[in-house]
Amino acid sequence: MSDYMFMLENHLNAGQAKCLAALQASCDAAGVNVFLAGGAMRDMLGGFPIRDLDFVVETNGIKLANQIAAALGASITSTDEIRKSAELSMPGGQTFQIAMARSEKFLKAGGKPHITPASIHEDLRCRDFTINSIALSLGKASKGLLLDPTNGLGDLERRELRAVSNYALYDDPVRLWRLIRLKVRLGFEIEERTLNQYRNAREAEMERHVPPRALFQQLRATANELNPGDVLKAFEDEKLLPAISPALTGPKLNMQGFAKLQKARINVPFGIEFAVDNFAIFLQLITEKLTPKERSAMMKAIEATRAESDCVSKLEAKARKLESALKSAKLVKPSQVYNVLAPEPGETLLLLLMRSQQRIVVDRIRNYLQKYLLAAMEVTDKDIEAEGLKPGTPKFKQRKAEKVKARLDARPKKVPPPAIPEPVPVAAAARGRL
Numbered sequence: 414m415s416d417y418m419f420m421l422e423n424h425l426n427a428g429q430a431k432c433l434a435a436l437q438a439s440c441d442a443a444g445v446n447v448f449l450a451g452g453a454m455r456d457m458l459g460g461f462p463i464r465d466l467d468f469v470v471e472t473n474g475i476k477l478a479n480q481i482a483a484a485l486g487a488s489i490t491s492t493d494e495i496r497k498s499a500e501l502s503m504p505g506g507q508t509f510q511i512a513m514a515r516s517e518k519f520l521k522a523g524g525k526p527h528i529t530p531a532s533i534h535e536d537l538r539c540r541d542f543t544i545n546s547i548a549l550s551l552g553k554a555s556k557g558l559l560l561d562p563t564n565g566l567g568d569l570e571r572r573e574l575r576a577v578s579n580y581a582l583y584d585d586p587v588r589l590w591r592l593i594r595l596k597v598r599l600g601f602e603i604e605e606r607t608l609n610q611y612r613n614a615r616e617a618e619m620e621r622h623v624p625p626r627a628l629f630q631q632l633r634a635t636a637n638e639l640n641p642g643d644v645l646k647a648f649e650d651e652k653l654l655p656a657i658s659p660a661l662t663g664p665k666l667n668m669q670g671f672a673k674l675q676k677a678r679i680n681v682p683f684g685i686e687f688a689v690d691n692f693a694i695f696l697q698l699i700t701e702k703l704t705p706k707e708r709s710a711m712m713k714a715i716e717a718t719r720a721e722s723d724c725v726s727k728l729e730a731k732a733r734k735l736e737s738a739l740k741s742a743k744l745v746k747p748s749q750v751y752n753v754l755a756p757e758p759g760e761t762l763l764l765l766l767m768r769s770q771q772r773i774v775v776d777r778i779r780n781y782l783q784k785y786l787l788a789a790m791e792v793t794d795k796d797i798e799a800e801g802l803k804p805g806t807p808k809f810k811q812r813k814a815e816k817v818k819a820r821l822d823a824r825p826k827k828v829p830p831p832a833i834p835e836p837v838p839v840a841a842a843a844r845g846r847l
Contacts (some may be wrong), residue, residue, distance in 0.1 A: 417549055418557040421449070424457045428507035428686070435484050436468055436511070437551050438479065446471045448514075449532050450548035451540075458547065459569045459599065464637070469536060469548065474498045474513040474528070481511065495528055515539070519584035523622025526584070534562055541588045542595070542607075543568045559768050567602070577602040582610050586619040587627040590653060594631070598638055598646045619657055627718035634716060636695030642671030645699070653804055658704055658711040670698040670767070677766040680782045681759075683791070689759035691726055695723040697764065699723060729763045732768070733773045739765075739774045746820040751785045785821055791847035814820045 423649065425433060430483060433449075440447040451467035470477055475492050478499035481491050487501045490508070498512035516531035517539045531539075538544040543565035549582075550558040559566075568575050574595055582588050592611060603611065637645045646664060648654050654661040674694065681687050698710045712722045733759055744750050753778075762778050769775055778827060795806055802809040 416557075417559055418443070418584045419548065419807065421457060423783070424463050424603060426684075428503055429463060429509075432466055432481075432485065432509050433505065433551070436481055436553075439480050439484065440470065440551070441553055443472075443477070445477065446533070446550070446555075448548040448552075450533075450537070450549055453546050454547040454549055455544045455565070455569065458566060459544070460497055468509065468551075468563060469510045469514050470511060471514045471530075471533065474511045474631055478511045489679060497530075517584075517621055519580075522580075522583040523586050523619060528791065534561060537562050538577065540577055541585070541591060544601075546577055547576055572599070572601045573604045574599075574601050574607060576607040576610060579606075579610065582607075582614040583617075583619060586614065587623045589614060589629075590623070590631045590648070591634075593651055593653065594635060594644050595645050597644045615651075620653060623656060624700065629717060630642045630714040631720075632657070632699075633692050636691040640671075640675060641691075641695055642668055642675070657714055658703070658707060661699070662705040663709075665702045667702050668697050670701055673767040674698065674763065677763045680779055681764060681781065682787060685786065687759050690724070690728075690762070691762065694760040694764055696721075697725045697728055710748070728760060728764060728832045731757070735761055736765055736769055736774050739777050744777070747780070747785050747788075748818040749807075750781055751789060751817070751821055754778065754785075755789075756780045788820055789817045792820055 421433075422430070423499050431632075436447060449466065449468045453463050455461075456463045467553065474497045475494070476493075478489055478501055479759045481487065482501055485501075487503050490500050490502050492499045493512075496512060496515060498510060500508060500510045502508050514531050514533050514536040516535045517526035519526050529586050533548055537548055540546040542564040542605060545565070546561070546563045548560040550556060550560065562607060563577050574592060574807045576582060576585075576588075582592070589611065592603065592607075595601065635641050635648075638644050645654070645661075646668065649662060649666060700711065703711065735753075738753055739750075744753065762782070765774060766778055794813070797809055797813050798804065800812065802812055
C-alpha cells in the first residue's frame, strides 16, 4: 500500500470508505481507470477533513453512476449530459460525484466550453487552480500513484492559490467566486499573477458573464462551508453579491442570523452522522430580511426551480409543527423526546435552536443532540444480530427500538456516598501525639 492510500484511508469516514470500496469494485470489474481528484485530494493533502468525494473515470460517468447507485442504494441527485457527470447521495447524507475525464476549451471568454473525452492528465490541466488539479489513481495497475502535473502539492505547502492558466478566470468567470470562497475557507493567499488576473477580470466585469445556474451552484457550495457567514462577508467586500441580488448588503445580509447558526451547530456532537440540508437553512437566512419582491428577483437571478424556492417555506412549516410537538407536557421520558426528534431532518432542529423562544423546546433539542442521540448509538445492529434476528426485518427493527427505549429510560445507578470516618475526640488525639 502506498503512503497516499494509507493517508486516504485514515481521512475517510465510514460512509466515504463504503463509497470508495464500491466504486473501486465496479471499475475493476469493468476494466475502467478511476481516480480521486479535486477537492478531496486538496483537503487530504492539505490536512483538512474530506467533505466531498470527486471521482474521475476514463469513460461515461453517468453510466457508471447508475451502476454504483444500484450497488449502494444511493440516489442520483443531478446529472450533466454534456460533461457526462453525476452527483449521488447516500442514505446517510454522504454525497459524491462521478465525472468523465474531459478536455474543456473555451472559444470565447465566459462562453460555453467545447468538451471532449480526454485522459486524466489532460483533465487536470484544464482545471481552475493547481491545488484542485491533483489526482490519485485507484485502479489495480497503478493504485496509489499521485498525479500532479501543475505542482499543486507545492502550492499547498506554500498555502497559495494559483490559477492553472493565464486565462482560467476569463474562460469560466464563476471561478472568481470560487477563488474568494477557497481563500476564506483555507486561509490561503492568492499568488501574485493570479491576483493580477483576478483584478483584470473584475475590471473587465467578467462576473457579468456567469450563468444563473452557476451562481446557484456557488450559493449551494457556500451553504456547505463550515462558516458560510464569513464567505458571504468576503463576497460583499469584493462586490460580488449584486450579481445575485443588489439588496444583499448591510443589515439585509443577515450576518447576525449566520452567527446564530454557528452557535447552534456547536450542539451537534463531532463525528456522528447528522444529515442536514445546509442549502435550505442557508436560503432561509439569506432571504430572511429581503422583501417578497427582492426575494423573487433573487430566485430569478439564480434560476431556482419551484421546489428549490419552496424549501424555505417548507422548512419554516416543519419547524413550527415540531416546536408545537416539543412543548407537549406528555413528553416525560427521554425515549419519548427521542422518538419525536429522531425522524426530523437536521436543518429543522438547527432552525429551532436558533429561533425558538420556548426554553423547554431548546432544552429538549440540546438533550437529544448531546445525550439521547449518543446513548441510542450505543445500541448497535450487532447487539440485535446476537439475539438471532435478521437485519432489515420488522422484528429486528422492533427489538432495536425496544433496546434503545430501555437504554434511554434507564435510571442511573445510585453510587453510595463514601464513608465518613468518625471524628476523633480532641483529648484522645492529644494523647496520641504524646
